[in-house]
Amino acid sequence: MNNIKVSIIIPVYNTSKFLTKCLDSVLNQSLKEVEIILLNDGSMDKSDEICLEYSKKYKNIKYINKKNTGCSDTRNLGIKMAKGEYIAFLDSDDYVEKSMYEVLYNQAYLEKLDIMMCGILYHNLIEKNQYSVSPKRIKKFSDFFLYDILIASPCNKIFKKELILKNNIYFPVNTHQGEDLVFCFKSLSFTTEVKYINKDYYHYQIHGNNSIFDLEKKSGLIISFNEMFRFLNSFSQKYPNKKVLLEIFYKLLTIHVMRGLFVRMVNNKVISDNNYKKYSNIYLNEIKKMEYLRFKEWIIALYYKNLIYLIRRLNLFFIIKKIRGGIKNKK
Template sequence: MPEISIIVPVYKVEQYLDKCVKSILAQTFQDFELILVDDGSPDRSGEMCDEYAKADQRITVIHQENGGLSAARNTGIEVAKGRYLGFVDSDDYIMEDMYELLYNNLKREDADLATVGFLDVYAGKEPVIKEKKYIVTDMVGAAKIMFEGKLSTISATNKLYKREIFDHVRYPVGMITEDAAVILDVLEETKKVVIDTSQKYCYFHRENSISSNHFTHKDLDMIKAWEDNEARVVAKYPELVNVAHTRVCWAYFTVLDKMMNSPLTNEDMETQRQIIKFLRSNFTFVLKNQYFTKSRKIAMFALKIHPYLYKLLSRFESRMVRKINK
């Protein structure tokens, strides 16, 4: 049996898959199995997976009808044989020592979960290197850090988990913010978490990714996931209430920004009015909040004055981000 099972959902990524798979096969930690879950890819991705499996016996390929990222991850969890689980998205890649670092940290601290940092990769740009930090904490401490999103995040992909964590945890099929939806479920299965900010997971930002700036009704999943998290925090973890509510406000802002840059139906317009009403009711909370940037607080003032002023700022910021990332 392998020590680690690495699960890679695959869908319509023939342009990126080779780099992803090769980065995993080149790991300095070699005792692993690689599970490629072809989630009904309409391109050559599924065929590529079969070719990789023929060339390396550590690779298992599963072909299934398209069910989304959560369904693909869940399939991988079901068939995994390793004592530890890891996830990599098929349009990203990892440093060759990522799993060795995660494994050694987890074993050294006798922890249940270990994380590393992200290296944000944009085409034609040099990545930003950040200061390294190493933290050993409990479930609540890890939740606070991941909710803050600076030293670590809620993402599934930059982590190594004890297999037992997923005895009762699965990703919600159909949701686009599946990581936020299960983060408390995952952390509640841990007693000790190691957070190492060494940038070992290379997150490739592409324009046509699942997290594009065009609003769809699925974006409302983000608000639901964070409101559900806040309800659980209020009931069980009072020390996390402030950062949990910050995340709820952040989710509302994120959805509103997408709405401001998209054509809306009458139903969407009513949803937008409710979002604006919620954010205006949190005006003081946002302004006094250490986690929100100066530009976000200025935008909050604009929203308080008139939504159209906020829309102008949102569109300007969106254009600037696209220009910077080109």
């Protein structure tokens, strides 16, 4: 295919239950100049059969069935294969609106943007509800770093391929937590040509295989922040006017590590007391080893560890959840 506008990279791992809906959503895009790079990362279910069936039927699908190396390495392979002007990422258990890539590409092309992004609609298939946390508008450039859905996911964005290749931006392969954050942080650091549209074109499905409570995996978040700090060290030397990114980094560190690691263990019906004790100590020990740890962030980590311990001990989780739900309903 000539004149490919967007290369859509889809890593696949044991998502046969959701894969058909995902692929149908990209094949039905109103933007026709797209290529679909479908990468099966050693799935053990029927994903390979589905991928083969679709790749034989549609010429704009490039399919590779490979050994399992993880999502980051698989996405990196997709970046190297991409022929499009822009690159997009789609998780194989999610799906997108029909006009998503046309809207994002047209605005990016007209305004010469390096990154164009949209909102995300979350579908909780377990609790059978849906919600959006997309910001209504962006007031300043630093907001792109601090709104969770704008910095923590590459899937609601298209990236200029030239930006990615020129600056050697890839997903870190030494961790399975926070790698999306690293990729987006680096990408945003190299440009200010970014825009956001307040439309939830991307549909994220929460289901039993999302590994939300994989506590072992969560410690990998610290590895990702170590990677981000190393990047910032070299980046700031080349671009001294962007030292403001360091303060943004510490804000993200507070949100995702000092607070995030402990808050995820607040539900004592899901995380046992033994596991809470075990992993809260593991997290604290890993945080202590951070060469860039400041006293302020250390105190915040201790605060959240003790706060979550208290909430668990007094069985306050469901009371707080009920109160917050009532406030949302009133709004």
